[in-house]
Amino acid sequence: MRMRDGLFKMLGLCLLAGVLVAGILFPVVGAAGVMSNEASDTVESMSSDLADDPPPLVTTVTDREGSPIATxxxxxxIPTAPDQISEAMKWALISVEDRRFYEHHGVDWKGTLRAAISNTSGGDTQGASTLTQQYVKNYLINVTYRDDQLGQQRAQEATIARKLKEARVAIQLETKMSKEEILAGYLNVVEFSRQIYGVGAAAHAYFGTTPDKLTVTQGALLAGMVNNPVANDPWNNPERATERRNFVLDKMVENRKLSEEDAERLKAEPLGVVPNGPEKPAANCVGAGPEHGFFCQYVEDYLLEQGMTKDDLYTGGYTIRTTLDREANHLAKQSAEEQVGKMEENVANTLSLVRPGKDRHEVVALAANRDYGPDAEAGQTEYALPSDVANVTGAGSSYKVFTAAAAMATGKVGIYDTIQSPSSYVSQVFSGSPAPCPYIAPYTRGYCVTNASEGGSGSMTLQTALQTSPNTAFVILEEQAGMKAVVDMASKLGLRKTMASNAANGGAVDPEAESQEVSQSQTQFFGPSANSPGKGSFTLGVSPTSGLELANVAATIMSGGVWCPPTPIGEITDRDGNPMPIKEQPCEQAVPEGLANTLAVGMSKDDLPGGTAAAAAQGVGWDRPMIGKTGTTQVNGSAAFLGATPQLAGAAMVFRPDLPNGGLYDGGPGNVSAVPGESGNMFGGKTPARTWFGAMSKILEGEPALPLPASDPRYERFD
Known part of the structure; x- marks a missing residue:
């Protein structure tokens, strides 16, 4: 039986040899139906694929100065040229895998016949694949079909058809590439286990060196791994790895590249790999560390939104120079942690910073009290806390900025006009209250609202209302401007993703429902719909909000009403160093410049005595012109502060990322209320404002105190 099987194998190999010769001498596409059109195409395109479809490389993410932060x-x-690989590494590989490498032309006929005879006679089975053939197979497995399991299986099938295809490609490669190029090509694509591919990465990860400095024993260990990287892993299987390394040393002796005496001496040496596993960078934004991970995550999210695929991002070998300011990011995180410790249970304190401008809004910093990372017990999280909408609660009265802007844009009120601000108010326009208003009028239905401790009463100018934040005044302005104008204004000024995920798609949670379960099933609109004018609570900022987009709102106002996408990208270059442009959304004049400038003047008193952020500003000795607005949600469950100077805009938010269930205290700092559902004492003028002022006062130290733009008379008074 064994002899019969061997004869069949011999016949198959003879057929293989005959077809290969025919394929070399004549333009034959296939033989006896063995070679398909696909195989022929692969033969013709393999060489060009090496350039057009190069091996996956590491993408490097840097700060704005070009210093790497993540891979x-x-x-x-790590791509490696032929002259960057030590001779010891080359000869170790050749000795164990293909000792006649420099003699054959892609297929080792002598080795093939030897393997056939050995297999036929019942000896050890031998594959007889040359390094050129192995290069073809590894290229198909690790590059062409790396995400295609079926393709990988086909590239490894023990069939005559597959061998024929592989051998013919190998022969053609030998006519187009030098031996040194083939050897280096193989050593650049082959796997060494643990996501490590190629000799450049292996030299660094296994030995902390470069491939040109690999020693005989190091080269022998790596050469011995390639036929079974997992089984020969030196950390998991040191005994087997040692046995395999020593086998390679023996093969080098047989190939006359090492003396027997030196081989015996080298066999006694330890493996010499770095302790505790390979030295390699993290494969994702965790590698950016606890401080810069949130920024890295936003870079990835942003590029995916702009059309880049994750596969391209993780294999393209790009260098992405971001807009990250390391010092500003450090100071932002430091300020966030000073207000809320990273180990505070279910409390996130974030700060997002954006540079205003009429041609770009560059993201400068994305920080949080929590560290970025996978270890929750160490206070880490991989939620994009400073930039995403998910896992974030409302921004409170900071939304009153949109109501004020909409009322000014529709000609209902000027920034210096007097508006009503009663201590309580029942709107007959908006829905919202689940029950009558017993604390206002026991038998009155409608949307009931009273002023929080931040607000005032009676009447005041719109500028003073922005400073003191009475709830009733802005619900009345909502009625006058119309909810559609207010919701549209929020989107225009910067809450684009926020509005798309909340008010615009009807998926927002109703914060006034009696239970979370009821509100999720209702999925009511905050904005107007066919059957409703909208929910009056919109101006109180009750829906989830992106802190980064809130910062970009301040940047839009400070940029004369010009909205630009909050971009984290400075420049992207491909693996060859060529610039790679991306299609970012263009900047647009979201609102008239006069309106934006007048709104800025209206927001310029929040840091002054009487303003909701005055205490926080005084705490750092703030003396710069600025705009600002605080916000707090019901039961003090979250709070925010948005503000800007002409040089830098930002928003700080404190909230409970693992769903709200009670208020926050400001005295822990940031402790969660002890009783679920109980109100706390958190306000936007406390933790968020102190976070913002604490960071901005240091970041802007030494910068000139620039004036705010002048207001436009067209938006000052309409009375």
Whole structure:
């Protein structure tokens, strides 16, 4: 039986040899139906694929100065040229895998016949694949079909058809590439386990060195791994790895590249790999560390939104120079942690900073009290706390900025006009209250609202209302401007993703419902619909909000009403160093410049005595012109502060990322209320404002105190 099987194998190999010769001498596409059109195409395109479809490389993310902060990859690979690989590494590989490498032309006929005879006679089975053939197979597995399991299986099938295809490609490669190029090509694509591919990455990860400095024993260990990287892993299986390394040393002796005496001496040496596993960077934004991880995550999210695929991002070998200011980010995180410790249970305190401008809004910093990372017990999280909408609660009365802007834009009120601000108010226009208003009028239905401790009473100018934040005044302005104008204004000024995920799609949670379960099933609109004018609570900022977009609102106002996407991208270059542009949304004049400038003047008193952020400003000795607005949600469950100077805009938010269930205290700092559902004492003028002023006062130290733009008379008074 064994002899019969061997004869069949011999016949198959003879057929293989005959077809290969025919394929070399004549333009034959296939033989006896063995070679398909696909195989022929692969033969013709393999060489060009090496350039057009190069191996996956590591993408490097840097700060604005070009210093790396993170690496993104599926395969950790460091490209290595032929002259950057030590002779010891080359000869170790050749000796164990293909000792006649420099003699054959892609297929080792002598080795093939030897393997056939050995297999036929019942000896050890031998594959006889040359390094060129192995290069073809590894290229198909690790590059062409790296995300295609079926393709990978086909590339490894023990069939004559597959061998024929592989051998013919190998022969053609030998006519187009030098031996040194083939050897280096193989050593650049082959796997060494643990997401490590190629000798450049292996030299660094296994030995902390470069491939040109690999020693005989190091080269022998790596050469011995390639036929079974997992089984020969030196950390998991040191005994087997040692046995395999020593086998390679023996093969080097047989190939006359090492003396027997030196081989015996080298066999006694330890493996010499770095302790505790390979030295390689993290494969994702965790590698950016606890301080810069949130920024890295936003870079990834942003590029995916702009059309780049995750596969391209993680394999393209790009260098992404971001707009991250390391010092500003450090100071932002420091300020956030000073207000709320990173180990405070279910409390996030974030600060997002954006640079205003009429041609770009560059993101400068994205920080949080929580560290970025996978270890929740160490206070880490991989939620994009400073930039995403998910896992974030409302921004409170900071939304009153949109109501004020909408009322000014529709000609209902000027910034210096007097508006009503009663201590309580029942709107007959908006829905919202689940029951009558017993604390206002026992038998009156409608949307009931009273002023919080931040607000005032009676009447006041719109500028003073923005400073003191009475709830009733802005619900009345909502009625006058119309909810559609207010909701549209929020989107125009910067809450684009926020509005798309909340008010615009009807998926927002109703914060006034009696239970979370009821509100989720209702999925009511905050904005107007066919059957409702909208929910009056919109101006009180009850829906989830992106802190970064809130910062960009301040940047839009400070940029004369010009909205630009909050971009984290400075420049992207491809693996060859060529610039790679991305299609970002263009900037647009979201609101008239006069309106934006007048709104800025209206927001310029929040840091002054009587303003809701005055205490926080005084605490750092703030003396710069600025705009600002605080916000607090019901039961003091979250709070925010948005503000800007002409040089820098930002928003700080404190909230409970694992769903709200009670208020926050300001005295822990940031402790969660002890009783679920109980109100706390948190306000936007406390933790968020102190976070903002604490960071901005240091970041802007030494910068000139620039004036705010002048107001436009067209938006000052309409009375």
């Amino acid at each position: 993104l990859y599926d395969q950790y690979r």
